[in-house]
Amino acid sequence: MRKTVACSAPYGSGGLGQHFSFIVEEARSQNTLAEYYTPRPKLDDSLGRNVQVSQRKQLLMQYSPLRYDLGWLTYFANDWFDRAVAAVLSPGDELNIVGAGQALHSFQRARELEYRILSLQADTSHINHVAIQNLKAIRAFGIEPSWLNNALRRKTLQAYEMADLIYVTSDYSYQSFIRAGIPESKLRTVSLPVHSRFTPASTHNKDGVFRVLYCGSLTVTKGIPVLLEAFSRLPGRNSELILVGGSTTHGMRKYLEAWKQRDSRIRIAPGDPLPHLQRASVYVHPSYQDGFAYAPMEALACGVPVVVTEDTGMKTFVQEGRNGYVVPTGDWEAILDRLKLYQSLHQSVATL
Structure with missing residues (x-):
């Protein structure tokens, strides 16, 4: 079964981008990678598809009053990428989205294209648990708003519902999905590797700091x-x-x-x-x-x-x-x- 993967993070960039690159390379090593969609693919990779949000939308957010609202900024960044992928998605067997907030429109298009499996790589614990934890932090300090608003939370819940499989990265995340009522049959746990460049220093630091x-x-x-x-x-x-x-x-x-x-x-x-x-x-x-x-x-x-x-x-x-x-x-x-x-x-x- 050929796998198509999509993520709004550039390949290998940050935690989400690393997670994305791991999924891509695992599928490639198993000879199941059809193609992948991202704002910045791996250099000279024939299977990488460069997906960009239109400049008009970027300018709209840059000058909109919503630019001051972290929750809406996050929502639109995810939603616009999701819609951009849906607009160019090719027919395939399995669609794997890395990041729940950017999956709904791509999933809907994949259903129209008769994909056999819709799978989701959950980048957080269950979104309702995230909302609770974020609220604790915001109430404790009140410095900035949460990146998660109700619109993004509702969209994520819809993606959970549509997904045939949800991959989580820890027992902590797994248990949060179980508590939220997601059936065990829908959940899979994956292990994430650390890049090989992370090794101890060759010499011991002796400055005493x-x-x-x-x-x-x-x-x-x-x-x-x-x-x-x-x-x-x-x-x-x-x-x-x-x-x-x-x-x-x-x-x-x-x-x-x-x-x-x-x-x-x-x-x-x-x-x-x-x-x-x-x-x-x-x-x-x-x-x-x-x-x-x-x-x-x-x-x-x-x-x-x-x-x-x-x-x-x-x-x-x-x-x-x-x-x-x-x-x-x-x-x-x-x-x-x-x-x-x-x-x-x-x-x-x-x-x-």
Whole structure:
């Protein structure tokens, strides 16, 4: 059976793009890949189809009052890509969409083209659970709105209903779908690999700085305010917090700038996370919800211990006290306790 895959993330870019590239290459290795749709395919790949949202729509969003609403920005980015794929979709056997919010129109078109299987790669836990967790984060800090609005949530629920199969990436996600009433017969669990470039540093860093690292989107729902609250109470000038990523709202940018002014140990460093991972003392992933979370898995691959929340799907890979800890979601005091522990271990090693 030939598989057609689509995703609004560029091939290999970010967590969703990595997930997408894994699906594409797995199908290619099994000689079942028909073609794939994305805004930026793999270089010189004859099976990659470049799908772009029209410039008119991009300009419309750029100058619309809705550009200030993160929920609607996310909705339209997903919906317009979904419609663009539906408009050019070729006949096939199985359509696999990576990302539930961009599946509905493509699924509807695939039914018209008599696709035999509609499958969905869920990039989060069940969307109703995501809504609950996002609301907790927004209520706790109120810095920016959620990326998930009711329109996107309803559209995602429709895609769940249409899908013949839903692939999830962790037991955490799996259980959220079961609790929401999705039948087990519809669910499949897949394992996601870490890219081979994520390896420990060849030489040990001896500058004595205790480095706390986070990689990913700098948002309220990723728990960035929780991490800042914890780190700000960590003693010692020879410590630093490095946030590798970017923010998408004015409120969060102001919030981060205020923290940087308050505590000179905080740095924001967009770019490749690998050099930072290879120098980190501990990686913290304070998210309110992640179906899997590549970044802490990449940290483990680099030999860096991790502190993750109970709402992070990769938590099953954490061996308490050996390669990291799992802490209650939204609890800065629990994160601070673990940071103090790793800081103490770091200082002990530095004196040897």
